[in-house]
Amino acid sequence: MSSARKMGWALVAGGLGLAALVLAVAFGAASARASTKIAGAPAKIADPSAVDAIHFDHTIHVGKYGMQCLDCHVYATESTVAGLPPVAKCMGCHKFVDKEKPGVQALATLWREGKAPVWQRVYSVPDYVYFSHEVHLAAKVQCQSCHGDVGSMHTVRRVTSLSMGFCLRCHEARHAPVACIACHK
C-alpha cells in the first residue's frame, strides 16, 4: 500500500508542466489528501531557489499607487479562492514601468523563460474547512477584516488567526450561518 502512495506522488511529479502548475495554483486542490501527507509534497514541484525570489511590495502597489485588491486577486468575487495574478498580468504594466529595477528584471526573466515566481502561502484554512471568498464579498465583508491593512505591509504577514473562534465571532455578529456544516466539509 505504501508503494501505491509513492506511485501517487510519482504521478504528481510526472505530471509536471501545465498539470502540475495548475495543481499548485489550485489553492487546496491537492489539500484534499490527508493533510499530514500532503504537507511539503508540492515542494518537489517547485525549484526551492525560486521561492520568494522576487520581493513583491504591497506598499508600493496598494499604498503608493492605490491599486485595489480585486485588481490583481480577480477571482475573489466569483470563486472560493481569490487567486494570485498570472505573470502576464504583472508584465502588462512592467513591460513599461520600472524596467530598470532588479525585482522587475527578475520578473521579466521569468516571463521570458515561461516560468512563474513561487510564493510562500501566508493565509490558509485547513483541508476540512470550506471557505468561499465569493460569498464573503457578496456579504460585504471587507478584505481587511481578515487580511489586515495589506497596503501598509512591505512583506505580507498574517494578522488574524483564522481560528474557528475568529470566524464565529464575525458570523454571530452578522447573523451569518453558524451551523457546523456551513463551513466544515
Place this chain on the structure above:
Amino acid sequence: MSDAKKLGRRKFLGVGLGASAVGLASCSKGLPRLIVPQVKPSDGEIPGKARFYRSVCRACPAGCGLTARVREGRAIKLEGSPLNPIGQGALCATGQATIEELYSPNRLGHPMLRSPGGGLYQAKWPAAQKAFEAGIKAALDQKKQVVFVTRPEPGFVGSLFGLWLTALGQDPAQVVTFDPMAPDWLKAAAQKTFGVNALPRYDLSRAKLVLSFGADLMEDLGSPVEGSRGLSNLRRRGNRRNGRFIYVGPRLSLTATQADTYLSLRPGSELDLALGLCRQMLSLRPHPEGLPDGLAAALAPWNSQAVAASTGLDAGRIKSLARSIASARPSLVVGPGRSSVGEDAVQLGQAIYLLNALAGNLGSTFGFDAADVPASQAAAGARPSTALGMSGNGGSNAAAVNGNADHAKAQPVVAMAPSSQPLIPNGSTPLIPNGSTPLIPSAVEGRAAPAPKTALTLAELVRRAEAGDIGALIFHHADPLAYGDAFASLGKALDRIPFIASFTNRLDATAQHSHAVLADHHFLETWDQLALRTGVEAIQQPVMIPLLATKAAADVLLDAAQNLNLTNGLPNDGSLSDHMQAVLHSRDIQKGGIFKTAALATPVLAANPIDLTNQKPGTASDTSPVVLFPSVRHLNGLAGTNPLLEEIPDTVTSASWSGWVEVNPATAKRRGIETGDVLELSTAAGSVELAALVFPPAREDVFAAPLPYATGLLADNGRLGGRIENATVTKTGKRFDLVLAAGSFSDQHRGLVREVGENETLPKAKSLPTLYPTDRQGKRRWSLAVDLDKCNGCGACVAACYVENNIAIVGADQMRLGRSMEWLRIERYVEAKDGAPSVKLLPVMCQQCSDAPCEPVCPAYATYHTDEGLNAQVYNRCVGTRFCGNNCPYVARRFNWYTWPHESALAMNPDVTVRSRGVMEKCTFCVQRIRGAEEQAKMEKRPLKEGEVVPACVGTCSAGALVFGDLMDENSEVAQLSRSGRAYHILEDLNTRPGVTYLARRQNEELE
C-alpha cells in the same frame, strides 16, 4: 442555571481533551505552503470553480454521453449527459469508476521499446516514433501486410486506420475489430433469420411482457445503462400498467433478480423451450407474412410434454407462458444471453427471433438499427425510438455507417472543431431541448468511402500470420492475450510477426508481447467523433490536458505517414487535435454530439428462418456444466483492472476481490463442499481454481462462476463464457477466505424489503411516541425516496458515491475484517417462494433519522442534527469513539481504521475532506452539493429550486429509482412519493423517523 451546569459537556471535554488536542493540532499542517501562479491565464479557467465538459464514455462500446466535472484542470467526477440518447443522463458503475483508471499508478505514462536483450525499456517519444516507423517501413519494404487489431472504433480514429493503410498502399480492410464481449451469436442468428448481419435492438418501454433467455441486459450485451433503464421502464409509470418480466436460464443473475418469474431450467434445454413456445404461438396467434409452409410440421415434435421433459419445467407452466406471450401485445423475447449459450447458440438465437416474429413483435419492440437493415427490407419502422440498443453495429470502422442523405458534404474524414468547449461552469446548464438539434454536415459518409465492406476476422488474421504474410501488427486498445486461452492461436501466431506495436493505457498482456508499446492518451484527454448508431453521433473531446507523457494514437500514425512520405488521402491539417478543431462546430461539441431520433427498422423473415432437419427435443447433455456468467462490474470480461470495481461487492452474492463458484446447498451437502473450499473446475480447455460459495438459488446441476475470474476455462474459439459442457469439479482440499460483504443472505424476518400487489397499499404505520423534541425542524427537510419497484441493483450509485466522496478502497484483507468504507451499499436477501428462489435488493445509505440514535451518544459533538434534517458529521471534531457506529441500526457509519492510501491525490474531490485514521464517516446526501447549490442560489438572490441539488447516487441512477428533494415542500416529488401508499421506512419499529423513504416493490401476477 447553576455554575455546575455551565460546565457543560463541551467544556468538560475541552478541559479533558486539551492535552491531547495539542498533539492533534500538529497532525494538521494545513495546505501546501507554496503557491505557483499561472504564467498566462488559461482561457476561462477560474481556480476553485468547476467547469463541465461533455464528452462520451469509452469504458465500453455502448457510447453513453458524459459530463465531466473539472476542477483546476483535473477531471474529478463523471456524470451522464442528458442529451445523449444512449445514456440519457446516467452512467453505469464501470463508467463512474473509469476516472480511477485516468489517475491510476498503473497507467502507462511513457512509450516502451524492446531492447535487443528482449526486455521492454522506458523510451522517449522521438525514439519510439522512429522505432514504430522503422517497423512499418520494414514491413512495406518486404511487401508484407500491415494489420490493425482495434477495440470498436466507430469514428474518426477508426476511419483513420483505413485511410492510413490506403496511404501506405495497403488494403484498408486489414482492420480487425476486437470486441470479445460482443454477443456474436446474436449477429450470426440475425444473419440466418433475417439476412441482417447486426445485433437486434429492443424497446422494453412498450413491451407488456418481456421473456429473457438468459439475457443479462445490465451485465452484458453491450449497453448496461440502456439495459438497466429498460428494466425499470417495464415497471409502472403513470397510467401504464406494470410490464411483466420472465427470466429463464440456468442461473439467477442480477437481471434475473428483477424478474417477476424466474424459471430455472435445465442448462442446454433453452432451445427446446424456445421451439416449444414457437409451436404454441402458431396456434395462438395469426401467422405473420412470409412464414414458410413446413414450419408447423418441423416444430411438431416440440409439444409441451416433450419440452417439459427436456427443460424440467411443468407442462402447464409452459402453456401458460405461451398464452401470456400471445396475449401481451406487444411482448418481447430477448436473448439468448451468455449464460444460456453453448454449442447451439446460433440456432437458439434463430428460435428466439422466430418466436418474436410469431408473437408479432417485429418492428414494435424488436427491430434493428436502420443502417443495418438492407434498403430492400427497410420498411422504416414508424416510431422514434430511444430503444435499448446493443452496441450498434459492433462499432467496426469497417461496418460502414451509410451516409444519410442529409449528410451530404464530401469530406474524406469525420469532422471536428474549435478547442475544447466547456459548458457554462454551473451544474444547472439549461439543456437544449431535443428536436431543436441543428444538423451540420458532419461528413460521416466520408468514413464509408475508404472503409471496406468486409473487415478482417481474427481467424483470417491468424491464418495470414501463420503463412508469414503479416509484416507488422498494430494493437489499438485491444488485449486478446488477457483472455486466458480464448485467443491462444493468435498468441502463438504473434511469434511469426516481425513487428508488433501496441497503443494502450496499461502495460497489458498483449503490450508485453509488443516491440513498441505506445502509451496513448486516456479517452478523457483526446478527441474522436463516434457514429454510434443511426441518429447518434457522439463527440469525444479532451476534458483535460494529458496528465502523462502520452501521445494520441492518431498522431503517431499521422506523424509516421508524414515521415515515411506516404500521406496520400490523409487529413493534411496537422495533428488530430488541429484537425478536429478545424471542422467541428462548437455548438455540437457543447452538446456532446449530434442527436436525432431514429426509428427501429423492421426486419423481414428469411425464406427459411430456422433449419430443424434431423433435430428432436430432449437432446441436452445430462452432465453438470459449468456456466461462466458475465458480471456488471467487468464489462470487458477482465477482472483486476480497476480496484474500485473489485472492491464494490457483486450485488447478488456480495462477493468481491476474487471469483467464486456458486454451489447449490444440496449439491454441497452431497459432495461435502462448504463455502470457502477451493474447487478445481476443469474442462477440455483448461482448469481454474476458485472458492466455493454455497448459494441457495444455484441449481443442483450447475456450477456457475463469474467469467472474468474463470478465463482459464476458455477454449480457443473466441467465445467468452457461456455453458461449458463436460466439466469436472473436484475439491482440492485447500481453503480460501472468500470476501463476502453480507453476513447472512437472510433478512432475519425483519421485513426490510416489502412488496405490495399491483393495486395494493401498505398498511399505515403505527405512530409511536417519541422522547426527542419534535420542534427541531427548520424550513427544509432533505429527503430521499428509494423506489424498490425500479431499483435493479446495477450498482452505479455505489461507484458514484465512492468517486464523489473520496471514499477509500481498503482491499480484500480489510474487507474480510468488515472494514469496507462504502457509504451506500446494496443489500441482498435470498428468499424461496414455493421452491422458486428470489433475491430481494435494498440500497442502504445513512437514513438521516430525525431521532437519530447516533447523535446523542457522541461525546465530541461531532455528529449533530442540522435544521435541514441531516445527520451531519464534522470530521475534524470526531475523536473516534465509534459509539455512533455502534448505535446505528442501519450500519450506515464507517470507521477509518487507518489513513487509507488513495491512488492519486489528483483524483480527489477538493470539496470533500479526505478522512484520516480514527474518524467516523458517513453519507450526508452529498452535503457539499447541497452547500454548493444553496450558495449558487444565494449569489443569484433567488430561492433554491426543486431538482437543483442532485446527490451523486441520484444523478447516475439510470432506473430513476432515487428521488431527492425537500420533504417540507408539499409539491416536491419526494414529498409526494413519501405520502404514497407504498411508502415505508426500514426498521420502522425503532421509531428513528428516517429521512429516507422506501417505496415497496409492486408484485406482478405470477404465471399460473
